[in-house]
Amino acid sequence: SGTPVEAEPDTGYHFVRWDDGVEDRVRIDSDVDDDIDVEAEFAINEYEISVFADPEEGGSVAGGGTYTHGEDVTVTASVNTDDDYEFLGWTENGNTVSTNLNYTFTATQSRDLVANFAIKDYTVTYIPTEGGTVDPLSRTVYYGETVDAPDILEDEGYDFVDFEVITGEGNGVLDIETGEVTNVVGDMGVQVNFEIRQYTLVYSAGENGSIDGETEQTVNHGASGLAVEAIPDENYSFVEWSDGSTHNPRIDTNVDSNVDVVAIFAIDTFSLDYAVVGNGSIDGEASQVVEYGGDGTEVTAIPDEGYKFVEWSDGLETPSRVDTNVTEDMSFEAIFEVRKYTLTYTAGENGSVTEGSASQSVAHGDDGSSVEAVPDEGYYFVEWSDGVTDNPRTDTNVKEDIDVTAYFSEVVFYTLEYIAGDNGSIEGELVQTVKHGEDGLEVTAVADDGFHFTNWSDGVVEKSRVDVNVTEDLEVTAYFEENFKRFFVDSKFDESTEGWGETHFADLASAKDACPVEYRCEFNVSDKDRDLVMVTEEEDDKRVATLELKNPAFSTESASVKFPSNVKVSASLDWDGKLRLPQVKESPSVFPKQYTNIYLTISVGSDDVRLDFDSPVRLLLEGQAGRDVGYILSGESELIEIEEVCASDGDLESLEDACKINVGDDLVVWTTHFTEFVVFDYVEDEEVDDEEEVDEPVDEPEEVVEEEEEVVERLPETGSKTALISILAIFTLVSSLILGKRFDVF
Numbered sequence: 001s002g003t004p005v006e007a008e009p010d011t012g013y014h015f016v017r018w019d020d021g022v023e024d025r026v027r028i029d030s031d032v033d034d035d036i037d038v039e040a041e042f043a044i045n046e047y048e049i050s051v052f053a054d055p056e057e058g059g060s061v062a063g064g065g066t067y068t069h070g071e072d073v074t075v076t077a078s079v080n081t082d083d084d085y086e087f088l089g090w091t092e093n094g095n096t097v098s099t100n101l102n103y104t105f106t107a108t109q110s111r112d113l114v115a116n117f118a119i120k121d122y123t124v125t126y127i128p129t130e131g132g133t134v135d136p137l138s139r140t141v142y143y144g145e146t147v148d149a150p151d152i153l154e155d156e157g158y159d160f161v162d163f164e165v166i167t168g169e170g171n172g173v174l175d176i177e178t179g180e181v182t183n184v185v186g187d188m189g190v191q192v193n194f195e196i197r198q199y200t201l202v203y204s205a206g207e208n209g210s211i212d213g214e215t216e217q218t219v220n221h222g223a224s225g226l227a228v229e230a231i232p233d234e235n236y237s238f239v240e241w242s243d244g245s246t247h248n249p250r251i252d253t254n255v256d257s258n259v260d261v262v263a264i265f266a267i268d269t270f271s272l273d274y275a276v277v278g279n280g281s282i283d284g285e286a287s288q289v290v291e292y293g294g295d296g297t298e299v300t301a302i303p304d305e306g307y308k309f310v311e312w313s314d315g316l317e318t319p320s321r322v323d324t325n326v327t328e329d330m331s332f333e334a335i336f337e338v339r340k341y342t343l344t345y346t347a348g349e350n351g352s353v354t355e356g357s358a359s360q361s362v363a364h365g366d367d368g369s370s371v372e373a374v375p376d377e378g379y380y381f382v383e384w385s386d387g388v389t390d391n392p393r394t395d396t397n398v399k400e401d402i403d404v405t406a407y408f409s410e411v412v413f414y415t416l417e418y419i420a421g422d423n424g425s426i427e428g429e430l431v432q433t434v435k436h437g438e439d440g441l442e443v444t445a446v447a448d449d450g451f452h453f454t455n456w457s458d459g460v461v462e463k464s465r466v467d468v469n470v471t472e473d474l475e476v477t478a479y480f481e482e483n484f485k486r487f488f489v490d491s492k493f494d495e496s497t498e499g500w501g502e503t504h505f506a507d508l509a510s511a512k513d514a515c516p517v518e519y520r521c522e523f524n525v526s527d528k529d530r531d532l533v534m535v536t537e538e539e540d541d542k543r544v545a546t547l548e549l550k551n552p553a554f555s556t557e558s559a560s561v562k563f564p565s566n567v568k569v570s571a572s573l574d575w576d577g578k579l580r581l582p583q584v585k586e587s588p589s590v591f592p593k594q595y596t597n598i599y600l601t602i603s604v605g606s607d608d609v610r611l612d613f614d615s616p617v618r619l620l621l622e623g624q625a626g627r628d629v630g631y632i633l634s635g636e637s638e639l640i641e642i643e644e645v646c647a648s649d650g651d652l653e654s655l656e657d658a659c660k661i662n663v664g665d666d667l668v669v670w671t672t673h674f675t676e677f678v679v680f681d682y683v684e685d686e687e688v689d690d691e692e693e694v695d696e697p698v699d700e701p702e703e704v705v706e707e708e709e710e711v712v713e714r715l716p717e718t719g720s721k722t723a724l725i726s727i728l729a730i731f732t733l734v735s736s737l738i739l740g741k742r743f744d745v746f
Contacts, residue, residue, distance in 0.1 A: 001030035007040035012069030012108070016041040047453060048110045053077070058085040058117020067107035074104040077115035084143040084185070088116040113362040119143050124172065124181050124188045128151060131158030131194030131522040134179065141184050149178035154194065155559070157221025157256065161193040161298040197221040201252055202260040203228045208236040209265040230263030235292050239264045268292040270327045277313075278336035280306040295324040301334030306364025310335045339364045343395060344403040345371045350379045351408040353636045354392075367396040373406030380436050382407040389469070409436075416440045416467055417475045423451040424480035439468040445478035450520065450550070454479045483519040483550075490526045508581075509533060522553040526745055530556065530581040534569065544570045545577060554581045558622050559583055559602050564615040573611045579674075580605060582619070588678045590632045590639050596680045600624055605674025610634045616655045624667035626678045629660055632676040646670050 006026040017023045018038045029036055050066035063075035078101070079087050089099040090116050097103065103113070124147045125138040134150035152160050163179045171186030181188060201217040213228030227694045229239045229249035240246045242262040252259055272288040284299035309319045313333040323330060343360040347353045357371040372392035373381045383389045385405040395402055402665055416432040428443030445453045445463040446635045453463045457477040467474060486503065489511045493504040505511040508529060515521035520722040534545035546568050553562040559582035567580060585601040600621060605611040610633055621629070630641040646652060646659040649668055658671040669677060 001028060002032060002036075004028045006284065007042075009042045012045050013042045014045055016043050021522050032294045047107045049073055049075065050110075050112045051075050051115045052112070054114050054116050058119070059115065061086065061115045064113075067529055070106060071107045072104060072108050072552040074102055075113055077103075077117075079089050079117065084120050086120050088118055090115055104674060120170065122184050122187050124184060124190060126163075126179065126190050126192050127166065128192040129194050131155050131196060132160060132192070134192050143185060144183055147172070147184060147303065148178045148284075149175070149180040152179070152192070157197050158194045159197055161195050164193060164376050165189070166191045172632075196540040199255050199258045200260075201225045201255070201258070202427040203263070204261075205230060205263045206265055208233045208267070209238065209263055212265060215605075219252075219255045221256060224251055225255060225259075227251045230265070232265045235519045236265045236270050237268055248603045253263065253684045265348045270326050271331075272296045272323055272326065273329075273331040274299050274334065275331070276301070276334045276336065278338040279307040280309065280334055281336070282334065288514065290323075290326040292327060293325055296322060296326060298322045300517045301336070303336045306339050307336045308339055310337055326625045341398050341401045342379050342403075343368045343398065343401070345373075345404075347373060348405050348407050351381065351406055353406060355548045362398045364399060365397055368394060368398060368402075370394045373408070375408045378411060379408045382409045409679065413435045413471050415473050416470065419444045419475070420445065421477050423448045423482070424453065424478055426478060432468045437469055439466060440470060440474075442466045445480070447480045450518075451480045451482050471494070476726075479669045483516075485515060485519050486522045486524065487514060488524045488526070491529070491693065512549070515552070517548075520551045520553075521549060522555065524555050525581055526557070530583055532576050532581065534579060536575065536577040538573065539570075541573065543573050543575045543577070544568060545579075547579070556582045556584075558582070558600060559604075560622075562618040562620075563613075564617070567617065568614040569611050570614075571606070571611050575609045575611070579611065580607075583658040585676070588632060588639065589676060592630075592639050592678075593678060596677065596682055598680050599627060600679040604677065608634060613672050613674075616651075616652045616672055617674070619669040619671060619677065620663070621667045621669065621677070621679055623665050625662040625665050627667060627679050627681050629667060629669060629677060629679050631658065631671070631673075632678065633673075634675050642669065 004026055005028070007018070009015050015025045018027065018040055020036075020038045022038070045068065047067050049064050049067055053059055053061045057080060059077055059079045059288075060362070061075065061077050063073065064574050067073050075090070077087055077090070079085055087101055089096045090103045091097060092111060097113070119142050121140050121142050122137055123140045125289065126134045126136075128134060128137075132152065132154040134152055136150060139147045139150075154160055155270065162176045163174055164176065165174050167189030168187050171188045172181040172184040174181050174188075174190060179190065179192070180355045181190070188438040190207050197220070199219050199221065201212070201219055203215045205211045209230055209232045211228055212231050214226050215228065217225045219225050227249045230241070232238050238248050241248075241250065242264060243259075245261070248263075269289045269291050272290055274284075274286045276282060280301055280303045282299050283302045285297055286299065288296050290296050298320055300321075301312070311317045312321065313335065316332075319334070321332075333664060340361055340363050343362055345353050345358045353372050354372045354374065357369050360368050361369075362368050372394045373384070375381050381391045383406075384393065385407065388404070391406075411642075414434050416434055418426050418430050421425045424445055424447045425445050426443055429441050430441050430443070434440050442464055444465075445456070449454050454457070455461045456465065457479065458474075460476070463478075466642075487503045489506075489508050490504070491506045493506045502514075505514065507525075508523070508525060508527070508531070511523055512532065532547070534547065536543045536545040539545075546566055547563055548566055551562065553560060555561075561582055562660050580603065582602045582604045585603050588598060588601045591598070602619075602621065604619070628641060632638045632639050642658045642660050644657070644659040646655075646661040646668070649661055649663055652659070652670050655670055655672060658669060658673070661668050661670075667679065
């Protein structure tokens with residue numbers, strides 16, 4: 001095989017084939033078995049020159065075609081002048097290669113050439129004169145298009161006139177009123193004309209006057225007019241212009257509107273003023289305005305009480321006056337002086353009046369001097385003839401003559417007796433003998449502990465009293481009432497309700513805090529929250545607290561409890577400090593083993609621990625008189641019957657456990673501890689041996705059981721279960737009689 005041979009064409013040429021027909025430019029002759037003499041054949045390159053117009057309507061192109069390598073090529077662009085286009089240049093692949101209409105180059109490769117055209121654009125420019133402008137000031141559009149009308153903006157005091165072409169006449173059609181230009185074919189300059197506003201100033205005179213100056217004037221916006229003056233006729237005065245201006249002369253400055261005003265005149269007026277000297281007043285119009293030559297209205301000088309009119313300051317002595325034919329300002333004063341009164345004091349029989357004060361002269365409203373009626377021996381002063389009993393007497397704020405006589409009478413004595421009602425006493429002399437007109441001694445009503453003074457039987461409410469100027473016998477009683485308040489506790493109470501905030505509370509703690517220390521308080525609790533929260537402390541391995549109230553009582557729906565004053569409570573260290581008030585339970589935690597009816601179960605104190613008191617506490621169970629009662633200690637499984645009967649309903653300081661007593665329809669338990677209390681009674685059954693025990697269970701008849709269940713179902717859910725317990729006991733008893741057997745109820 002031979003070595004590789006490559007045919008290399010000259011620039012602008014390309015390899016065609018070897019003259020033996022082989023078309024591979026690089027050849028390796030193999031298996032050579034003869035001489036080879038071949039010639040490579042080459043041909044000149046041909047190129048495709050393509051031309052385009054963009055846009056086509058912008059013009060035409062020529063010169064495109066097929067050219068050989070090295071051949072000169074000229075492409076030509078022709079502009080479409082009918083639609084006023086312009087040539088922008090030749091581009092190849094977006095790049096400008098020539099800006100000439102005729103572009104000549106040597107063909108070295110195929111090319112795509114674009115002749116670029118664009119329609120011409122023109123600008124319309126607006127030139128405003130002084131007094132305004134337009135927006136926008138110029139617009140550019142394409143050949144033959146329209147420039148929209150601009151916004152006309154007038155300066156203050158100027159008006160738009162019209163639009164006017166000043167350059168580029170014929171390059172468009174101008175609307176001189178709006179500034180719109182249609183069919184724009186060239187640049188244009190348009191002037192916008194404005195002119196300043198002018199105003200008319202007209203001045204005229206009303207009745208009784210005239211105008212000095214130019215009465216009709218023409219003034220540019222913002223300029224000033226000439227001075228004019230309103231001249232009043234004799235005995236008249238200028239008042240104002242009809243636009244409210246009081247300037248005279250007037251010059252209208254910075255004019256921005258037409259002015260048409262009239263000068264208003266009025267007849268001259270004068271003032272009449274009437275005043276007072278001293279204590280008095282003017283009836284009528286004290287300040288008057290009267291026209292020239294006119295008359296004023298009547299005024300009258302009125303003296304104050306205790307004073308009299310003397311004269312006017314111009315010497316006129318009549319209190320009423322009317323001033324006529326007024327031609328000037330005038331003022332007058334009414335003069336008053338105080339009245340004086342005579343005070344005459346005379347002594348009747350059996351007495352005298354202090355010398356030097358029996359006859360007095362006193363100015364109105366002043367006070368007289370003291371005068372005393374002196375009784376003869378064995379007599380006393382009774383009163384003055386005008387009913388006054390003051391002695392000595394001083395007549396004050398005198399407003400009239402006084403002529404009185406002092407009366408006297410023989411001396412008499414009176415008895416003052418002071419009596420204490422229940423629950424109090426009197427400090428001082430209880431029975432006093434007092435001379436007529438003299439004063440008794442002080443006595444004081446003193447309430448017993450736990451009570452307070454209310455009033456004396458004659459209505460006096462001060463507990464200490466001194467009866468003065470005694471003129472008759474007196475017997476009075478001091479009344480006392482217990483220091484007691486009642487409070488109501490229920491969460492439904494709204495503290496904002498008027499009046500409720502004093503006695504009604506939404507929680508027990510607030511009600512307890514409202515109880516005064518010195519008062520005995522009762523609390524009616526209907527809320528579910530019944531815990532008295534107490535402050536506790538440790539003492540001898542116990543937790544103790546003191547209920548710091550005076551004999552407090554708390555009542556709930558079926559029971560009430562009354563504590564001694566400041567009772568001390570003690571319990572184990574497990575106690576949380578809460579003392580629960582009586583609360584009805586549906587059933588006891590432990591049932592009696594006897595045949596019993598359960599009527600009421602009360603939980604009080606604490607569910608968890610036993611509470612002990614240092615003094616007996618009174619527990620009242622409403623409507624339970626005549627029944628048995630017992631208690632169940634916390635954590636115990638036995639009901640302990642209270643058999644001891646209290647010696648009385650109170651004074652039980654020596655009580656160590658608990659006792660009971662009937663009080664009317666109620667059952668009262670006095671106890672030194674709080675746990676759980678149960679009211680019950682025994683079912684009488686003489687035929688049944690209480691000691692007999694049931695050897696073996698006996699099934700109850702189905703009908704009896706069904707009746708029991710039916711009865712249970714009919715019981716109200718909200719009622720006490722004591723009724724249920726009683727019914728079950730009766731059914732059990734009936735069943736035992738039928739079967740001849742005894743059944744324990746519980």
